[in-house]
Amino acid sequence: MKPLIQNAAGDSLSALLTLNGVSKHFGHIEALSRVDLTLNRGDVVGLVGGNGAGKTTLLRLMCGLYQPTDGNVVYHGENGDQPLVEMRNHLGVVPEGTGLYHRLTAWENIRYHTRLHGIEDEVAWEKTLQLADALSFTGELGRPTRGFSRGMRQKAAIIRALAHSPDILLLDEPTGGLDVTSAREVRSLVGQVRDSGGTVIYSTHHLAEAQQVCDRIIIIHNGEVRADGSPDELMEQTKEENLEDAYVSLTADAARIYDDVDTEGKIAKIWRKLLTPRRLPSNTSTPEEVNEDE
Amino acid sequence: MSKLKGRMFRVRAVATKELIDFVRDWRTLIAVILIPLIIFPLLFIALPLLLESQAEERSEFELRIVVQSESEVTDFMAFLDGDNANITWEELPAGIANLSDPGPDYSRVREHGVNAILRLEGGVEDNSTIWNYSILRDSTDEMANEATKRIVTALDTWEELLIEATLEENDLNPNTTLNPIRWGGDIDASDVATKGEQAGFALSLFIPLIVATWTATSAMQPSIDMTAGERERGTMEALLCAPISRFELLLGKWIAVALISATGVLAQVCALFFAIGFIASSSDMFGVPELSLSAILLMLMSILLFAIMVVAFQLALAVRSRSTKEAGSTLGPMIIAIIFPAMFAQFINLEGVEGYWFLIPVVNVLLALREILTNTIILEHIILWAGSSLIYALLAAYYASRQFNREDLVDSIN
Numbered sequence: 178m179k180p181l182i183q184n185a186a187g188d189s190l191s192a193l194l195t196l197n198g199v200s201k202h203f204g205h206i207e208a209l210s211r212v213d214l215t216l217n218r219g220d221v222v223g224l225v226g227g228n229g230a231g232k233t234t235l236l237r238l239m240c241g242l243y244q245p246t247d248g249n250v251v252y253h254g255e256n257g258d259q260p261l262v263e264m265r266n267h268l269g270v271v272p273e274g275t276g277l278y279h280r281l282t283a284w285e286n287i288r289y290h291t292r293l294h295g296i297e298d299e300v301a302w303e304k305t306l307q308l309a310d311a312l313s314f315t316g317e318l319g320r321p322t323r324g325f326s327r328g329m330r331q332k333a334a335i336i337r338a339l340a341h342s343p344d345i346l347l348l349d350e351p352t353g354g355l356d357v358t359s360a361r362e363v364r365s366l367v368g369q370v371r372d373s374g375g376t377v378i379y380s381t382h383h384l385a386e387a388q389q390v391c392d393r394i395i396i397i398h399n400g401e402v403r404a405d406g407s408p409d410e411l412m413e414q415t416k417e418e419n420l421e422d423a424y425v426s427l428t429a430d431a432a433r434i435y436d437d438v439d440t441e442g443k444i445a446k447i448w449r450k451l452l453t454p455r456r457l458p459s460n461t462s463t464p465e466e467v468n469e470d471e
Numbered sequence: 472m473s474k475l476k477g478r479m480f481r482v483r484a485v486a487t488k489e490l491i492d493f494v495r496d497w498r499t500l501i502a503v504i505l506i507p508l509i510i511f512p513l514l515f516i517a518l519p520l521l522l523e524s525q526a527e528e529r530s531e532f533e534l535r536i537v538v539q540s541e542s543e544v545t546d547f548m549a550f551l552d553g554d555n556a557n558i559t560w561e562e563l564p565a566g567i568a569n570l571s572d573p574g575p576d577y578s579r580v581r582e583h584g585v586n587a588i589l590r591l592e593g594g595v596e597d598n599s600t601i602w603n604y605s606i607l608r609d610s611t612d613e614m615a616n617e618a619t620k621r622i623v624t625a626l627d628t629w630e631e632l633l634i635e636a637t638l639e640e641n642d643l644n645p646n647t648t649l650n651p652i653r654w655g656g657d658i659d660a661s662d663v664a665t666k667g668e669q670a671g672f673a674l675s676l677f678i679p680l681i682v683a684t685w686t687a688t689s690a691m692q693p694s695i696d697m698t699a700g701e702r703e704r705g706t707m708e709a710l711l712c713a714p715i716s717r718f719e720l721l722l723g724k725w726i727a728v729a730l731i732s733a734t735g736v737l738a739q740v741c742a743l744f745f746a747i748g749f750i751a752s753s754s755d756m757f758g759v760p761e762l763s764l765s766a767i768l769l770m771l772m773s774i775l776l777f778a779i780m781v782v783a784f785q786l787a788l789a790v791r792s793r794s795t796k797e798a799g800s801t802l803g804p805m806i807i808a809i810i811f812p813a814m815f816a817q818f819i820n821l822e823g824v825e826g827y828w829f830l831i832p833v834v835n836v837l838l839a840l841r842e843i844l845t846n847t848i849i850l851e852h853i854i855l856w857a858g859s860s861l862i863y864a865l866l867a868a869y870y871a872s873r874q875f876n877r878e879d880l881v882d883s884i885n
Contacts, residue, residue, distance in 0.1 A: 243878055272709050274706075276705055276706040280496060321495075
């Protein structure tokens with residue numbers, strides 16, 4: 178069987194991506210705070226954290242979709258340090274929402290992305306068949322994705338991410354909403370990518386899954402990297418007997434709540450403030466009473 | 472693959488995907504392509520045919536008309552067409568305040584017992600016999616309206632006859648007395664403009680308006696779908712992770728929207744010319760516009776520059792929105808901002824028009840189209856509208872490229 182992923186650029190364990198003191202602010206919210214990380218070729222890294230921990234922000238910084246407010250992200254390509262944009266040629270991404278066009282068939286979705294990578298349709302089709310075979314998806318390639326279940330959409334998105342033979346695979350909650358069999362197939366595919374020497378960045382809420390799939394786990398909490406190492410190292414660091422206890426110990430402080438994320442324009446902000454009631458109904462009121470007040 | 476070839480390949484991939492996606496959405500296809508294709512044939516061919524057939528149908532209505540007067544006015548009754556009508560005479564009712572007071576006839580007119588009642592009352596004024604009249608009818612009833620129309624036609628004919636009789640009694644020739652000033656010869660032969668030029672002039676009063684409005688409206692939906700729609704559905708993130716620059720993405724989407732919009736406008740203009748051709752073939756009142764090759768090329772250039780500006784601006788505004796609802800609310804008023812100057816431009820006198828009018832966005836293209844349709848080619852004006860349109864198009868494209876570089880483009884409302 179052909180490898181599912183390329184490992185063309187450099188030796189295993191050579192640095193692929195370095196984040197130096199990276200911070201990211203949205204208005205006055207600090208989504209990520211002074212992150213220092215090095216991802217090596219061949220790593221299968223799990224990014225674990227709760228909602229709003231900063232996982233997606235970190236992933237987007239790694240892809241170059243966000244620019245750091247402070248610090249820098251360096252891609253170590255075949256020809257030395259290169260702009261982060263260059264990494265996109267070697268990157269396969271499965272976003273949390275899968276990002277499929279519902280009026281296109283699964284194959285058309287995949288073909289769109291391989292074309293953007295400059296791959297001929299014939300070559301892309303061959304690779305797609307190989308991947309679809311591994312995920313038991315061959316019969317669905319010609320169907321519009323509109324009627325796909327969550328699992329089918331996830332599989333199509335994974336094939337799309339791998340069809341241009343990237344050497345880095347980035348998965349954001351890849352098994353979220355999948356049934357047991359589909360989740361196992363996805364994990365098996367990640368295993369194949371790892372065996373082919375590819376680099377995988379695996380973002381998940383589920384610690385057990387990260388432990389099962391990844392060699393290295395990065396725990397993010399409130400925009401900070403709280404721990405970075407193998408499951409054994411994390412347990413040793415926290416003196417806990419299992420990874421779940423280690424995670425709880427590392428993220429013991431309350432998760433932050435974004436109550437004023439600055440995504441509105443000035444006019445929209447003024448308008449919202451004018452129209453938003455300043456006081457909520459009293460705790461003692463029943464819903465009926467509240468309705469009567471209205 | 473060379474760098475340029477690679478860029479072209481990616482732009483083409485985006486444009487192709489967007490077009491496939493668009494064609495699969497049959498509702499948008501109907502709204503943007505089919506409706507402009509049928510709207511003018513419907514308006515200019517089907518609607519007159521329908522009106523004609525309805526008028527014929529109305530003329531066959533079986534009507535009940537009552538004529539009320541002090542005594543039967545046989546002179547007049549002769550003009551009232553008895554075909555498909557039951558005409559009866561009655562004496563004027565007593566106790567009515569004036570002829571227009573329905574009095575005892577109110578209920579039978581209201582309940583359509585009769586379709587119309589003509590009341591006639593003779594009198595003398597300045598030694599001449601005059602007739603006062605009124606028609607009692609329900610103006611919301613089609614039969615009553617048809618009855619009223621037939622009565623008025625009969626009254627007009629009777630009035631003409633009375634005037635002629637009065638003039639002859641006084642030894643006056645009705646023809647020379649009533650028409651002392653007349654057109655000599657064939658009125659059409661005196662117009663040195665060809666039928667085609669006349670048609671071009673008439674069309675210059677509304678083709679530019681159609682082009683401007685339809686370019687803006689037909690580009691709106693695809694612009695929203697390809698930008699805010701992508702953000703809303705969460706497809707933008709995966710796309711932006713691909714090795715395509717934001718400018719290439721903008722260009723690919725712009726080409727797709729411009730093609731869709733141009734197809735819509737072209738379909739509408741072709742349908743308009745087809746409808747005009749149909750009317751011209753069935754009547755000698757209207758011709759097909761005659762345009763020189765240079766006029767056609769200038770027309771295409773002006774539409775293209777306008778489309779670049781409008782589509783780029785719509786894409787830029789739509790991509791700022793995180794949902795299609797937000798984008799719709801932003802772009803909706805923009806259509807008004809195009810329609811209003813477009814309407815004003817229709818009333819600007821082209822004769823001796825000041826140069827600055829050709830510098831105002833939207834107005835410049837509208838005036839250019841009006842001039843071109845009348846085959847008027849003035850170099851100074853062309854330089855002004857082409858130059859200013861190019862600058863506006865480039866500014867809109869620059870603004871759009873800045874919006875496509877926004878970091879929050881990846882954020883979805885979901």
